[in-house]
Amino acid sequence: MRVVVTGAGGQTGSLVVQKLLENGINTTAVVRSEVSKNKLAEQLGAKAAVNIILADIMKPETLGPAFVDMDALVIVTSAMPRLLKSSLVGVILTKVFTLGFVSKKPSFYFDDGQSPEMVDWMGQRNQIDASKAAGLKHVVLVSSMAGTKPDHFLNSQMDNIVLWKRKAECYLVASGLPYTIIHPGGLLPHFGDRNPAPGGRRRLYAGTDDSLMDDGQNHSLVPREDVAAICVASLLEPQLSQGRSFDLGSGPEGEPCTVSLKDLLEPLQGSNSQYTKEQAEFKGGKKIRSCPCGEQ
Numbered sequence: 001m002r003v004v005v006t007g008a009g010g011q012t013g014s015l016v017v018q019k020l021l022e023n024g025i026n027t028t029a030v031v032r033s034e035v036s037k038n039k040l041a042e043q044l045g046a047k048a049a050v051n052i053i054l055a056d057i058m059k060p061e062t063l064g065p066a067f068v069d070m071d072a073l074v075i076v077t078s079a080m081p082r083l084l085k086s087s088l089v090g091v092i093l094t095k096v097f098t099l100g101f102v103s104k105k106p107s108f109y110f111d112d113g114q115s116p117e118m119v120d121w122m123g124q125r126n127q128i129d130a131s132k133a134a135g136l137k138h139v140v141l142v143s144s145m146a147g148t149k150p151d152h153f154l155n156s157q158m159d160n161i162v163l164w165k166r167k168a169e170c171y172l173v174a175s176g177l178p179y180t181i182i183h184p185g186g187l188l189p190h191f192g193d194r195n196p197a198p199g200g201r202r203r204l205y206a207g208t209d210d211s212l213m214d215d216g217q218n219h220s221l222v223p224r225e226d227v228a229a230i231c232v233a234s235l236l237e238p239q240l241s242q243g244r245s246f247d248l249g250s251g252p253e254g255e256p257c258t259v260s261l262k263d264l265l266e267p268l269q270g271s272n273s274q275y276t277k278e279q280a281e282f283k284g285g286k287k288i289r290s291c292p293c294g295e296q
């Protein structure tokens with residue numbers, strides 16, 4: 001099997017590449033800059049048998065050469081929210097003046113031309129079109145939980161990022177390509193957390209339509225390494241994974257670990273995340289601007 005991974009310089013994408021190589025799978029890694037290429041090459045080590053290609057998902061003409069002769073694609077690209085540092089003042093003052101009873105979320109912005117609408121909708125659509133043109137046999141899409149929650153922080157503060165991702169999922173489902181869609185919860189390690197979050201040490205949980213966020217069981221976080229492992233397992237076991245769309249979370253370390261994709265998906269009894277016409281036709285809501293104060 002020949003697999004191409006986009007967003008391969010990212011935190012989860014690089015782990016997907018690493019795990020594919022560990023499984024002896026012929027892997028092409030797509031990054032969009034020399035900086036990401038060098039970072040990935042360094043992370044994988046000089047001996048890694050990986051083909052690293054530069055392409056930009058916003059420029060469809062760059063994708064064809066990366067996808068030709070491939071069997072499967074793992075999409076791990078995403079718009080990248082940047083923290084508006086000045087908004088932290090409001091977060092801290094609110095906490096102090098309300099003695100911690102009220103919490104205010106910080107604000108985020110996206111670089112010009114890199115909004116969720118551009119990257120998570122149009123960029124994913126470009127990749128799905130390129131997959132179809134190249135005759136790929138399986139597309140694994142890493143998306144996110146909160147796709148059923150327009151008021152969730154990720155949507156209200158981040159330009160509807162998960163709603164745009166959900167629109168791309170609808171496009172993939174309608175494309176006729178064999179697919180697997182994974183909605184991880186909060187990825188570990190969290191931003192700025194120095195504690196590593198190794199994979200393979202937790203029981204993993206599957207859900208649909210944000211059920212893991214709502215069930216009060218605290219299973220909505222998951223290590224990036226476990227997400228990467230499920231991407232690879234999905235490629236290796238297409239009979240279990242194709243046509244499936246599910247949420248992915250985990251319990252604390254110390255519980256018996258999940259050992260197989262079959263064990264993970266069994267509790268769903270074949271059910272999948274449900275897509276609606278509204279999600280497929282999402283046109284965006286209130287937009288946040290690029291950084292309003294020159295703070296970059």
Ligand SMILES: NC(=O)c1ccc[n+]([C@@H]2O[C@H](COP(=O)([O-])OP(=O)(O)OC[C@H]3O[C@@H](n4cnc5c(N)ncnc54)[C@H](OP(=O)(O)O)[C@@H]3O)[C@@H](O)[C@H]2O)c1
Binds near residue numbers: 119185224
């Ligand atoms: N963070 C969370 O808690 C969380 C929770 C749930 C789901 N997710 C989702 O899980 C996935 C993985 O997250 P992550 O934090 O591991 O990702 P990440 O480190 O932010 O990586 C995103 C990747 O997308 C690439 N990218 C962005 N725009 C691109 C473009 N125009 N062309 C080509 N590549 C482009 C970036 O390339 P460069 O390397 O060049 O910058 C980067 O490698 C994402 O879809 C994310 O939204 C995240």
